[in-house]
Amino acid sequence: MVFGFIAVFKRDIRRYVRFKDQLFTSMLHPILWLALFGLGMAGNFERILGGGSAPAGMISYDYLTFMCPGMIAATILFANLYGGFSVLFDKNWGILREIMASPMPRRDLIIGISLSSVTKSLIQTFIIIVFGIVLGVTFFSGENVIGILISLIGIVLFVAVFSAAVLCVSLYVAFKTSSPEGYQGVTTVLSMPVFFASNALYPSAGLPPVLQEVALINPLTHLSNGLRYFSMGDHFSALGLEFLFSSTEILISFIYLLGFALVTFYFALRAVEQSVIT
Amino acid sequence: MSNSVILDVSNFSYAYGDVQAVKDVSFTVKKGEFLSFLGPNGAGKTTVINTLITLLPMQEGTVTIAGHDLRTDQVKVRGSIGIVFQQITLDKDMTVFETLDFHGDIYQMNREDKLNRISELLALVELEEKKDVLVNNLSGGMKRRLEIARGLMTRPQILFLDEPTIGLDPQTRQKTWEYLRMVNQEGTTIFMTTHYMDEADILSDSIALIDHGTIIKRGTPDELKSDLGKDIIYLETSDNNAVSDKIREIPGITGIQPCDGKLLIFSGNDGAQVLPGIIRAADEQGIMVRSVSLKKPTMDDVFMHYTGTEIRD
Numbered sequence: 001m002v003f004g005f006i007a008v009f010k011r012d013i014r015r016y017v018r019f020k021d022q023l024f025t026s027m028l029h030p031i032l033w034l035a036l037f038g039l040g041m042a043g044n045f046e047r048i049l050g051g052g053s054a055p056a057g058m059i060s061y062d063y064l065t066f067m068c069p070g071m072i073a074a075t076i077l078f079a080n081l082y083g084g085f086s087v088l089f090d091k092n093w094g095i096l097r098e099i100m101a102s103p104m105p106r107r108d109l110i111i112g113i114s115l116s117s118v119t120k121s122l123i124q125t126f127i128i129i130v131f132g133i134v135l136g137v138t139f140f141s142g143e144n145v146i147g148i149l150i151s152l153i154g155i156v157l158f159v160a161v162f163s164a165a166v167l168c169v170s171l172y173v174a175f176k177t178s179s180p181e182g183y184q185g186v187t188t189v190l191s192m193p194v195f196f197a198s199n200a201l202y203p204s205a206g207l208p209p210v211l212q213e214v215a216l217i218n219p220l221t222h223l224s225n226g227l228r229y230f231s232m233g234d235h236f237s238a239l240g241l242e243f244l245f246s247s248t249e250i251l252i253s254f255i256y257l258l259g260f261a262l263v264t265f266y267f268a269l270r271a272v273e274q275s276v277i278t
Numbered sequence: 279m280s281n282s283v284i285l286d287v288s289n290f291s292y293a294y295g296d297v298q299a300v301k302d303v304s305f306t307v308k309k310g311e312f313l314s315f316l317g318p319n320g321a322g323k324t325t326v327i328n329t330l331i332t333l334l335p336m337q338e339g340t341v342t343i344a345g346h347d348l349r350t351d352q353v354k355v356r357g358s359i360g361i362v363f364q365q366i367t368l369d370k371d372m373t374v375f376e377t378l379d380f381h382g383d384i385y386q387m388n389r390e391d392k393l394n395r396i397s398e399l400l401a402l403v404e405l406e407e408k409k410d411v412l413v414n415n416l417s418g419g420m421k422r423r424l425e426i427a428r429g430l431m432t433r434p435q436i437l438f439l440d441e442p443t444i445g446l447d448p449q450t451r452q453k454t455w456e457y458l459r460m461v462n463q464e465g466t467t468i469f470m471t472t473h474y475m476d477e478a479d480i481l482s483d484s485i486a487l488i489d490h491g492t493i494i495k496r497g498t499p500d501e502l503k504s505d506l507g508k509d510i511i512y513l514e515t516s517d518n519n520a521v522s523d524k525i526r527e528i529p530g531i532t533g534i535q536p537c538d539g540k541l542l543i544f545s546g547n548d549g550a551q552v553l554p555g556i557i558r559a560a561d562e563q564g565i566m567v568r569s570v571s572l573k574k575p576t577m578d579d580v581f582m583h584y585t586g587t588e589i590r591d
Contacts, residue, residue: 094367278324
């Protein structure tokens with residue numbers, strides 16, 4: 001006997017691997033971000049800031065390295081925000097009717113899709129890290145194998161929780177809207193403030209005060225912080241600014257993301273339970 | 279409730295806002311029985327079936343399926359029924375095997391039972407050779423057969439079929455009927471909705487005529503047809519009204535009613551012997567007979583008789 005969510009997970013992953021276009025584009029997408037936007041922005045930032053020497057006793061990172069965790073965060077944000085799209089198709093033209101009429105608990109549907117989404121996000125994260133290092137990103141400087149391993153576990157945890165949370169948002173939208181156009185519209189509008197009112201691409205210190213407040217509660221900021229902490233260390237300089245993360249801060253960020261995921265899971269579950277599909 | 283009753287519906291009503299789709303419908307289906315809901319589109323058939331398979335919430339009435347109350351025991355009801363939906367509800371990106379495997383998993387079948395059942399059913403619907411073919415590459419008839427197999431995966435106590443041959447070509451329909459008859463003969467109780475007279479007639483043990491959200495008449499196909507007499511005669515004359523009073527007096531005529539510019543005449547005796555008398559009656563009044571046809575009653579005539587209209591699409 002297989003738990004329902006494993007069946008849902010298996011089906012989703014099977015489609016992901018079977019259709020090479022989805023597999024290929026999902027891997028190419030982050031590489032293009034990093035290669036085009038990343039290198040372009042990094043070149044400009046370096047030109048404006050002119051390198052700048054780091055204060056003593058601190059590791060100094062270039063913009064590309066600073067941005068790379070942000071790229072991971074952004075890629076996962078967008079991939080999962082659009083992740084509910086297949087469910088919209090299942091709902092309108094596919095097997096969601098079969099699933100809804102089955103005795104499988106509704107939560108298994110959400111858990112299964114979340115798990116497959118987390119898996120895809122982790123694959124993307126891995127690709128960005130490897131490709132970033134190829135491009136000259138200096139992650140995990142000065143760390144030994146154990147340190148790198150711990151850092152990777154931290155990154156996996158942050159990515160997993162965040163991607164599940166965002167996927168639940170997109171499931172919620174997919175169950176509440178009926179047309180692909182509506183779904184597209186809502187998720188695009190949602191992505192804007194989350195992406196730009198955060199510290200993914202630039203330090204939030206440079207944002208207008210109101211947006212700084214938004215950035216503070218923005219889950220993407222907490223993800224970026226977590227990723228930077230694990231890939232760049234707790235104390236470094238970049239873009240002429242000093243960054244200092246305490247482990248307590250990072251723990252709070254993680255708990256914050258966990259809470260965010262629970263809330264979105266709850267809303268997604270309610271949306272599934274309330275929806276009538278005939 | 280008697281043990282042999284699998285589906286027991288009493289005083290069931292359903293409304294979409296102000297629109298009353300189903301009004302106070304009661305019926306039962308016994309173990310092994312094949313019941314068809316026959317009626318035009320918009321009669322309320324799909325509303326009934328969608329509620330019974332738990333996709334629509336229960337409103338008025340009580341429903342018991344396989345001993346479980348539909349209102350309080352939804353999950354148990356879901357576990358004991360099989361469904362073939364009206365529209366194709368398959369993932370075109372899965373193979374035939376994966377489709378059934380997935381179904382077995384979401385119904386929590388154990389692995390051995392699941393794999394055995396898949397081979398059994400693929401043999402039954404003759405899709406063994408298509409086992410690893412993507413659903414996308416199957417013909418319409420094969421997709422239907424796969425859906426029937428899927429509906430039977432968990433050996434349901436009752437199989438619900440919503441317009442199972444809609445959109446299929448005549449040959450594929452015939453073939454689908456063969457499978458359904460086989461499934462029923464193997465002991466599966468079936469509840470089917472259809473707007474095809476021939477389908478209901480050929481397959482069902484019992485037919486409920488449904489129109490405007492109510493059951494108008496229920497009986498076996500033979501009972502329903504014999505209600506209309508032995509033969510029926512369609513007659514078209516220059517004055518249908520005037521001639522009908524005369525015809526009514528002819529011995530052996532059990533009923534007469536106008537329909538679509540013709541007269542529908544029910545004959546309790548052999549129609550061929552009654553026919554000359556009908557022509558004579560018209561002649562005596564100087565009414566011209568334009569056309570006349572004699573036939574054995576079909577479900578179309580039954581429907582016409584009970585609803586006063588032809589089945590509308």
